[in-house]
Amino acid sequence: MPFGLSLLAQEESKAVWGIFTAGQAGAFVAVAIFAILVYVMITRARAGQSIREIHKIPGLDAISEAVGRATEMGRPVHYTMGLPSITDPQTIAAFPVLGYVAKLCAQYETRLINTVPDVVIYAINEEIIRQAYLEAGRPDAFNPDDVRFITDWQFAYVAGVLEILAAEKPAAQILFAGPFYAEAMIFIEAGALAGAIQVGGTASTAQLPFFVAGCDYALIGEEIYAASAYLSKEPIITGTVVGEDYFKFLIFAAIIVGTLIATFATSNPLATFMTS
Amino acid sequence: MQWALDIDRRWIWAIIFIIIGIVIIHPLGLPITISPDTQQFYDTVQALPDGSRVLVGASFDVGAQGEILPMIRAFAYQAFAKNLKLYIFDAGWTNGPKLATQVVDQVAKEMGKQYGVDYVNLGYKPGSSTTYTLMTQDLMAATKGVDQNGKSLSDMPIMQGVQKVDKDTFALVFGMDIGTPGATDAWLPLISQPTGIPLVVGTITMSVPTNKPFLAAGQYKAMLDGSRGAAEYEALVGHPGPAIAQQDGASLAAMYVTLLIILANIAWVTTRKKPA
Amino acid sequence: MRKEVPMVLTVLAGLFVIVAKYLHAVDQLGWFTVGNRWFQIVYAMFFLLGVVSLTIVHGKNVQRRRSKWVYSLILLICMYGYGILTLEQTVDGPEANWIYNNIIVPSDSTVFALLAFFITSAAYRAFRIRTREATVLMITSVILMMGTAPIGDTIIPGWGTLAHWLMDVPNSSAMRGIQIGAYLGGFAVALRILFGLERAHLGGAS
Numbered sequence: 001m002p003f004g005l006s007l008l009a010q011e012e013s014k015a016v017w018g019i020f021t022a023g024q025a026g027a028f029v030a031v032a033i034f035a036i037l038v039y040v041m042i043t044r045a046r047a048g049q050s051i052r053e054i055h056k057i058p059g060l061d062a063i064s065e066a067v068g069r070a071t072e073m074g075r076p077v078h079y080t081m082g083l084p085s086i087t088d089p090q091t092i093a094a095f096p097v098l099g100y101v102a103k104l105c106a107q108y109e110t111r112l113i114n115t116v117p118d119v120v121i122y123a124i125n126e127e128i129i130r131q132a133y134l135e136a137g138r139p140d141a142f143n144p145d146d147v148r149f150i151t152d153w154q155f156a157y158v159a160g161v162l163e164i165l166a167a168e169k170p171a172a173q174i175l176f177a178g179p180f181y182a183e184a185m186i187f188i189e190a191g192a193l194a195g196a197i198q199v200g201g202t203a204s205t206a207q208l209p210f211f212v213a214g215c216d217y218a219l220i221g222e223e224i225y226a227a228s229a230y231l232s233k234e235p236i237i238t239g240t241v242v243g244e245d246y247f248k249f250l251i252f253a254a255i256i257v258g259t260l261i262a263t264f265a266t267s268n269p270l271a272t273f274m275t276s
Numbered sequence: 277m278q279w280a281l282d283i284d285r286r287w288i289w290a291i292i293f294i295i296i297g298i299v300i301i302h303p304l305g306l307p308i309t310i311s312p313d314t315q316q317f318y319d320t321v322q323a324l325p326d327g328s329r330v331l332v333g334a335s336f337d338v339g340a341q342g343e344i345l346p347m348i349r350a351f352a353y354q355a356f357a358k359n360l361k362l363y364i365f366d367a368g369w370t371n372g373p374k375l376a377t378q379v380v381d382q383v384a385k386e387m388g389k390q391y392g393v394d395y396v397n398l399g400y401k402p403g404s405s406t407t408y409t410l411m412t413q414d415l416m417a418a419t420k421g422v423d424q425n426g427k428s429l430s431d432m433p434i435m436q437g438v439q440k441v442d443k444d445t446f447a448l449v450f451g452m453d454i455g456t457p458g459a460t461d462a463w464l465p466l467i468s469q470p471t472g473i474p475l476v477v478g479t480i481t482m483s484v485p486t487n488k489p490f491l492a493a494g495q496y497k498a499m500l501d502g503s504r505g506a507a508e509y510e511a512l513v514g515h516p517g518p519a520i521a522q523q524d525g526a527s528l529a530a531m532y533v534t535l536l537i538i539l540a541n542i543a544w545v546t547t548r549k550k551p552a
Numbered sequence: 553m554r555k556e557v558p559m560v561l562t563v564l565a566g567l568f569v570i571v572a573k574y575l576h577a578v579d580q581l582g583w584f585t586v587g588n589r590w591f592q593i594v595y596a597m598f599f600l601l602g603v604v605s606l607t608i609v610h611g612k613n614v615q616r617r618r619s620k621w622v623y624s625l626i627l628l629i630c631m632y633g634y635g636i637l638t639l640e641q642t643v644d645g646p647e648a649n650w651i652y653n654n655i656i657v658p659s660d661s662t663v664f665a666l667l668a669f670f671i672t673s674a675a676y677r678a679f680r681i682r683t684r685e686a687t688v689l690m691i692t693s694v695i696l697m698m699g700t701a702p703i704g705d706t707i708i709p710g711w712g713t714l715a716h717w718l719m720d721v722p723n724s725s726a727m728r729g730i731q732i733g734a735y736l737g738g739f740a741v742a743l744r745i746l747f748g749l750e751r752a753h754l755g756g757a758s
Contacts, residue, residue, distance in 0.1 A: 015576030089738030096752035119602035155663035189670035203734035225737030339664035527703035
């Protein structure tokens, strides 16, 4: 038995309803409802039935303006994802936007510098940018040296980016989508010092105020997750965002019902179910 | 007033450097009031039975040491006065346990406490969520049976009777939150909630807004709110230290930034072009 | 096939995690933990890529004597030097510890401290009463800044209480809303990957 299996096998716990891991039954039901809602919306979109549209997101519209400005000024675009991790959904949400920016840069013949503090993301980003240049019909313009792994040490990465911002003076900086930590404010202010137009977006709640106050355009919270649907204008992907919104109504209902039960009743069956 | 808008940022930085430098040399000694959050933290620790075991989740790094280490120092004073046993550990931040132990060592020396008897550095053990979860099943497997310096844990008196992190063995978890992993995504969901051990949290000022909802919901029993919380806690345990010393700097910096904001707005209002 | 094979692997891995996490019988087998360990091993292998990237970029700088090539040389010496040193005496060896305590800790703290300066100048640049929302943002920031420092209560008793109320009530409510939305959005992304709709991580702009 491999290491790990033997350790866990010692720990016998009871199944909920004879099927689910203890503590996960409520979560599974919620996940299943969410998945069904999203699937229904995708099916509707595939069948050509009408689904709601995503509202205008000025931050995403501003990306092409930012790249255009860099092109006019003959200066590069800098793209950072903060401190990304392949296990973080914010990072996954950033990939389509990076591809979009790379394609725009390739079309406009503008240099794109992507700095990365994570080795896995470095490999993925290089591939995304290479493919984007290929799709734009300019594979020769792709320079692998402009996708730079600096270090996975937070403030050493910050120092590296500060040097790049000061030396290369990018005309546009895209900070999308995270997770971002203390480095965000430093990048935003250094970008402003370099004279860059800045488009930022993150779901890292602690950094949101800095993005809102410091960037020219900011996407907050779940807006970043709608980016790929918004940019692709693909109804099937938009369906997933609409499904998510319907699920939100269910959550609001659960919050209201849960609050009423917790306030007026002695026991809370909803809470018991969700943690069962 | 155009000069105020065009001011070289280096002047702004130079003045804040001078202001903070002056109060470090000549502290103002402004009185510090105790907030309900810090009082709740102190009371929660004080209510523990003498000799209880506390798991100290050292999820932080060098950058946050200015705010976190004073919390751990003050906590060590309160804990050792109650003969609590401290188990310092982390599975996500390589330097956290080492930095925390350096401070606990100093307090232990002062209070006549012994390493291996009253406290132990279980060390940084890689694996993140896997290792945190493993702690609740088999602590020896999670720590590989050795402390930070490779000494066998089974020989230490403090480890007698400790098989795993559960409610029967540990009375409290004191977890830090400065990023990922931290209290919100490791100590709460992987340790405190599955085992039922109460969780108290120490966080940096920047992360206070993100952590507040968890405190309000009762998922955290108490929380120290950044450097200010650390200063209040130092005052409560009766061992003034670095956090209290930082507060005068924070006060003057807050005043300076407020004045800057007022100046910038006056300059902006007086110089902006009025619509025809 | 370039995109299809990784996509199928991603879907299978996603289903594996769901099954291993939620179903009791599978959870008892400990597959989830084993899967996590595999992930760590694969992840560790990627560090080699990082080292190769740094060596190529900075090696070229040194070789072609580009501007500031000396810094590239220092970087390469530090990277390989510290790597060899810690391989020889572990990260807790005396010299490795000395370098950590006397070079890494002060440098890291220095760069972190830049934040104080940058926040100051950013506040000067960004907090303008351009719109009603910007005015609310500015006033709230001043209340919180002064209220969380002892000076607030010294000037006006009760300022700290107001700051705490802002943090506890309006902030917590907004944070909950944003966090719920963000988690749902993150989950929708995960579902898109699971359904094979999101492929950007496999390369390309679409």
